[in-house]
Amino acid sequence: MKFDISLGQWESVIALNDHNAKVTCMRLFPLSVISSSRGEMESQESALVTSSCDRSIRLWWKGACQRCFRGHNGPVLSLSNKLIGEGKGRVLASGGDDGTVRLWSLSSGKRGQQALKTTFYGHEKPVKFISVAGHRTSLLVSISSDSKIRVWDANASSAVRSSCCVGMASVSGAPVDMKCHESLLYVAAGYRVAIIDLRTMQIVSTAGTSQTGLYSFEIIPSKSLICTGETGRAMLWDVRKNQGQSKLVAIAELDGHSGPVEHLHMDSYKIVTGSQKDNYVNVWEADSGNQANSLICCSPEEVGGTFGCSAIAVDGCRIVTAASGLENGLVRLRDFTFADHPVSQYEDEGTSKFWQPNSYSDDDA
Incomplete structure (x- = not known):
């Protein structure tokens, strides 16, 4: 496509x-x-x-x-x-x-x-x-x-x-x-x-010591970060903070999904999580685990008529989501490369906005 x-x-x-x-x-x-x-x-x-x-x-x-x-x-x-x-x-x-x-x-x-x-x-x-x-x-x-x-x-x-x-x-x-x-x-x-x-x-x-098991995981070796997808949440781990210990301790819990987090992307700036049970994908700051955004996979009028997020793909400030519906599937492409204002109200009830990787700062999150 x-x-x-x-x-x-x-x-x-x-x-x-x-x-x-x-x-x-x-x-x-x-x-x-x-x-x-x-x-x-x-x-x-x-x-x-x-x-x-x-x-x-x-x-x-x-x-x-x-x-x-x-x-x-x-x-x-x-x-x-x-x-x-x-x-x-x-x-x-x-x-x-x-x-x-x-x-x-x-x-x-x-x-x-x-x-x-x-x-x-x-x-x-x-x-x-x-x-x-x-x-x-x-x-x-x-x-x-x-x-x-x-x-x-x-x-x-x-x-x-x-x-x-x-x-x-x-x-x-x-x-x-x-x-x-x-x-x-x-x-x-x-x-x-x-x-x-x-x-x-x-x-x-x-x-990871998940009682429900893991569904996905990603790593950012340059930042010594590991992220795991579990039921209802993702967990963020920092290898550097547990030097000398055989078992790592999570530094953040990315809680916000109603089902298993099967879809997971992580780069130096953000983490994107999705579940087959949810109509939304969530965006988190990679360093802190703070939630930055929540993006719907379907149109607002279609909420409840889909089976949740069936796939995600992320390339820098571009995010593609796929949702499987009762009759047809829906693929949505979002490009936040030149974003300078909050996303539309139905996508995010707060005032957060997506950030540009080349100009990331605390004010942009």
Whole structure:
């Protein structure tokens, strides 16, 4: 979907229909790191990569599927957050219901080229999440539905068996998500977030003691902040304030939802939370946890006729919300880049306003 700000309307909506089963994961990668044969203009564009329960991975740009990769023996559940390796022609990792992790060359496409580069075996359950390590781009971290964690070396010479596994660990509870930063791995599972040192594969700290379990989480490593979504609230944690302690203590409770907080975004300035049970998404200050705004996902006259917030996407001062209605879904785009006055009354009963990241101050919140 492409929106024209000057006209205030959607410029184009393109449906990509080649998958014939549920889409499980989506990633955007610059075309410049996928292929070196494209022109300078195209190198600034991004390609969309999707995985599906139809056992395929598809690469899209220019509004169409350009390549299709097959090899998993079941639904493809996860894609790596980054491409593995350095330079051009890097590879993508995928995790499947078949318990394998597979590496693909996205730049392959000519006849005779092999797209599937490597298959890693070792997980006994479906692979839920995959992340590239922050301190070594050749290391890949995967977690399966039984919360078993494996670290793989993509540069290992024996690239077909479990001997490529260079580290293992496990956490308790069903995995919710995981993220890597430098040599640390943050894993949200069950009722807590475990922080694991990938050099020793030992848990160095934990955050979260939710009695209802976690539904989402985000991190801001530059500020040592962790945010977790729970039932009815989100919790904010500061790793720096608990140095020397194995268990972190929350610094703020972001209370204001009537259901599980499944949708969570956090950057250096703000936290955005949403729930399938709520018609509103809430905006909070990342440093203090104070609420800055509350934005409705539907029109005021539609309150009660939707099933709440089904998705959010945030890019700086732009926020996109999606609400699923009884008949049709509703997508709303808000751009606060040049905001200089409070939002309309029905969106916020107070006088707060959104802030610009480049000119943030206490007066702007």
